[in-house]
Amino acid sequence: MNEFCKGFYCVFLSIFYLGFKYLDAQLSFPIDTIDITGNFGEIRNHHFHQGIDFSTKGKENLPVKSIDDGYVYRIKISSVGYGKALYIHHTSGLLSVYAHLNQFSEKLQNLVGNYMIKNQTNEIDVLLKKDSILIKKDEIIGYSGNTGGSTGPHLHFEIRDELTEIPMNPLFYLNIDDTTKPVIEGILFYDLSDTINPQPFLYHSRKINRDTFLVPSITGLAFSGYDKMYSNGNPNNIYKIQIFLDNQKIYQHRMHYITFDNTIYVEYYSDKIKNKNFQKCFATRFYPSNFYDTLINKGRIILSDTNYHTLRLVACDEKDNCIEKMFYIKTKKIKPYKIINKKKLILCSEPYLLKTKFFNLFIPEKSLYHDINATFRYNIEKKKIEFSYSPISLRYPAKLVIKHQLSIDKLKHTILMSKNRYYEPDSYTTKEMVFLVSELSD
Secondary structure: OOOOOOHHHHHHOHHHHHOOOOOOOOOOOOOOOOOOOOOOOOEOOOEOOEEEEEEEOOOOEEEEEEEEEEEEEEEOOOOOOOEEEEEEEEEEEEEEEEEEEEEHHHHHHHHHHHHHHHHOOOEEEOOOOOOOEOOOHHHHHHEEEEOOOOOOEEEEEEEEEOOOOOOEEEHHHHOOOOOOOOEEEEEEEEEEOOOOOEEEEEEEOOOOOOEEOOOEEEEEEEEEEOOOOOOOOOOOOOOEEEEEEEEEEEEEOOOOOOOHHHHHHHHHHHEEEOOEEEEEEEOOOOOOHHHHHEEEHHHEOOOOOOOOEEEEEEEOHHHEEEEEEEEEEOOOOOEEEEEEEEHEOOOOOEEEEEEEEEEEEOOOOOOOOOEEOOEEEOOOOEEEEEEEOOOOEEEEEEEEEEEOOOOHHHHOOOOOOOOOOOEOEEEOOEEEEEEEEEEEEO
């Protein structure tokens, strides 16, 4: 069993439980403009998209309706993230989320207004008692907008499991007419004999049916592509991918549900090459077990001879509209895994602690998805920590202790910038600042 799979939840949160328990629920659409411009599992910056986006054609204040009977569970207003958001528990056992709203319905707006006046705040996060505000199916609960971290007017909509709040693919609960097959734009092969830093070596974007590729004896496949719900629709993410080697299925993933703690896996699941997102059909040493239905040899294609082999890539959407691409692969020479430089090796299976004169770094075990060769040092002239490896994202935060000679006033305004993220000190003394960081870069 995968080491990220822990105890009760690993069994309980099975695909059967999360994916099919509520499929008989007859749900309404949350908005009348059924034009999806971002679907479930879409690759975003530092995360997977865990809902679907309904376009409002640049307009705001379109009515947003409840998909089913239920009660208001949570109301949140923030200047970032989901902006004005509403959470509704339903009798079917589902939880629906409506985000980036411009305003709430009148009965909810009165509650929100009174709460904001009473607490003297413009941002709220209120959990309501069960059945305190009942909502009927198709009742208007708010109006679409562009609040929070939204980059344009739209409705972000989610369906979650009521007990765990794990986001699930809404397209299995909404009746959408879709007869359009996905499109595979390109394929990419990786040399996986390098277990530390596998690199792409062969990119192919023209017609790939019945082409032949020379590959290393240990290789992996990635693809770029999209799925439209109708011919002139938005190019969205592909729901399901299968790979067959000589007619044996060796890989399958489905974007059915994504837990919040696993969304950072997007950093390893995909690469951006030639301005296109390539989804890797092979896994790291540690990986979220719920991502994969079939994963033989962790998706690695291991060739033990120099013969020709058939490789089939099958892409399907939620309505089982499928497209298949078939080609041949062979290798010229059987090669072993590359020898690893163990002096700089940081093992993902063990905790890592580095103590220097200027800083301490602690990376918890299983925080990395794979082993890395990396060095950290403090550049006195530039007054910065330099990192020999490309930026990495962590499943569990690392503890970075930086020694300083700052005054208390300066400490209160100190931040740490790592790649595109900013961190405030988790704690500090007159000698040390402690940061909990979810990614490492110099």
